[in-house]
Amino acid sequence: MLIFVRHGQTEDNVKGIATGRTDIPLNETGLQQAELVGEGLKNAHFDVVFVSPLLRARQTAAAILKHHPNTPVFYDERLMEREDGEATGRLLEEVYPKFAWDYDATYSYEGFETMDQMRARIEDFYNEILPQYKGKSVLIVAHDGIGKMSRWIFEGLPESHHLDDYHFSNARSFLLREDW
Numbered sequence: 001m002l003i004f005v006r007h008g009q010t011e012d013n014v015k016g017i018a019t020g021r022t023d024i025p026l027n028e029t030g031l032q033q034a035e036l037v038g039e040g041l042k043n044a045h046f047d048v049v050f051v052s053p054l055l056r057a058r059q060t061a062a063a064i065l066k067h068h069p070n071t072p073v074f075y076d077e078r079l080m081e082r083e084d085g086e087a088t089g090r091l092l093e094e095v096y097p098k099f100a101w102d103y104d105a106t107y108s109y110e111g112f113e114t115m116d117q118m119r120a121r122i123e124d125f126y127n128e129i130l131p132q133y134k135g136k137s138v139l140i141v142a143h144d145g146i147g148k149m150s151r152w153i154f155e156g157l158p159e160s161h162h163l164d165d166y167h168f169s170n171a172r173s174f175l176l177r178e179d180w
Helices: 011-015 028-040 055-065 115-132 144-155
Strands: 002-006 048-051 073-075 138-142 173-177
Touching (some): 002 144, 055 138, 138 144, 144 173
Antiparallel strands (some): 002 173
């Protein structure tokens, strides 16, 4: 089983700011959300947990892992959020309607990670862990962008070609694969 959890809420989420790889903490609501998702998963069994090294994902994972203290944990940079480049710190409404998660769009911000670049990074992660943990219960704690890419990898590109169709709310858990 492969379960994905998006990190809890941050102040940038509330303000609608493109955070990308900026390493910010959860806000109070996000900490409470992390505790709730931890409670919701406390009776689940995980053979291994993979976590983005960004603080907001690590804080969310910590709330889950307190119920699973003997589960091996690995922090993997391939699970970091999309690199927003020059769009980092700007309002989402300024940058995202232009292109963001639309596969057919072109990119205009310096340093912005394209969807193909991001997909290749996430596929590399799955190509490494899937054979190693086949038949095991795996938890991934990361970001909305990683969840979107994961669903694209496992379910295909949405008919709209817009990955916002695969949006993950803060502290949401999602079963990516039942068996593999």
